[in-house]
Amino acid sequence: MTGNATALSEKRSSAPAVGTKPSISRRIHGLMIEMWKYRLSYAFIFPFMAMFIIFILIPVVAGVLLSFTYFNAFDFPAWRGWLNYQNLFSQDVVFLQHVLPNSFKFAVFVGPVGYLLAFLLAWLISQLPSTLRTWYALAMYAPSLSAGVAMTVVWTVMFTGDRSGYINSFLLKWGIIDKPVYLLLDQDYLLNIMIVISIWSSMGIGFLAILAGILNVDKQLYEAGKIDGISSRLQEVWYITVPMMKPQMMFAAIMAIVHTIKSGGIGVQLSGSNPTPNYAGQLLLDHIGDYGFIRFELGYASAISIFVLLLCYVLSKFFGFLFAPKEDE
Numbered sequence: 001m002t003g004n005a006t007a008l009s010e011k012r013s014s015a016p017a018v019g020t021k022p023s024i025s026r027r028i029h030g031l032m033i034e035m036w037k038y039r040l041s042y043a044f045i046f047p048f049m050a051m052f053i054i055f056i057l058i059p060v061v062a063g064v065l066l067s068f069t070y071f072n073a074f075d076f077p078a079w080r081g082w083l084n085y086q087n088l089f090s091q092d093v094v095f096l097q098h099v100l101p102n103s104f105k106f107a108v109f110v111g112p113v114g115y116l117l118a119f120l121l122a123w124l125i126s127q128l129p130s131t132l133r134t135w136y137a138l139a140m141y142a143p144s145l146s147a148g149v150a151m152t153v154v155w156t157v158m159f160t161g162d163r164s165g166y167i168n169s170f171l172l173k174w175g176i177i178d179k180p181v182y183l184l185l186d187q188d189y190l191l192n193i194m195i196v197i198s199i200w201s202s203m204g205i206g207f208l209a210i211l212a213g214i215l216n217v218d219k220q221l222y223e224a225g226k227i228d229g230i231s232s233r234l235q236e237v238w239y240i241t242v243p244m245m246k247p248q249m250m251f252a253a254i255m256a257i258v259h260t261i262k263s264g265g266i267g268v269q270l271s272g273s274n275p276t277p278n279y280a281g282q283l284l285l286d287h288i289g290d291y292g293f294i295r296f297e298l299g300y301a302s303a304i305s306i307f308v309l310l311l312c313y314v315l316s317k318f319f320g321f322l323f324a325p326k327e328d329e
Helices: 002-014 024-037 040-068 084-092 093-128 132-145 147-159 166-173 191-202 205-215 219-228 233-244 246-259 266-271 284-295 296-324
Strands: none
Touching: 024 040, 040 296, 084 296, 093 132, 093 191, 093 205, 093 246, 093 284, 132 205, 147 166, 147 191, 147 266, 191 266, 205 246, 219 233, 233 246, 246 296, 284 296
């Protein structure tokens, strides 16, 4: 009896006390057993996770860390703290007087106008027969695939500053101007031309998502709406179409944000100079490229990139809140 009591007391003393947390090694061991149990599922998600970590997570973390340093791509980064961000919003005259106003004007026109135009064109195309609908959708989507080629081949020739340019040739022919205007080198015209080109090439994935959303709305809802008093197409769009396709509207809005903010190099391609004349066509990505690949101030360029990333995040959250489906109270 004494031996059994001694063995029982030893077993109780070796067992973990009730209410105590298991050790870290036991947690890791349990986690590994659980992962091995679902190893096939983890094998399927491994390629995505690997690409996400390599091409998104690591670059973002590296960008955040470099934004607090001075790094010229040759020497080891030197810690600067918040100095890059302080200089960006207080000392960078080009950023404050040219890049931010240009980007704001560009975003205000290209984002909302391109978004509304995408919805309008998608709605008009959805009213066509299926055969014509396919060809018109392709015609609207094609410019977003070949924007770079079109910018070089079509738009540069159209706005070129000599008599061979289509715009100058037309204006000279009708006596509106006396001599050719260097449209792509004039700071009064360059940004406006960039806005027109960007709106023209903005019918991308967001446009297709809106078109798919409109086509997937249940037709019986329109019939029920007519019974309830809806008497016009505008009322159908406002009360039925838009509420039933909020996920597609949110996706298109986010894609419009991404398209607008990531637009860069347009003014450089059109004017043929970097930076553009009097920084008239400099956008956020152009400013990043200027400091990152011309001046090799990669720490400062990283700070601008993080600012752009945060801007995209805030705008995406805003449109997510705006178009998120709301449950009926």
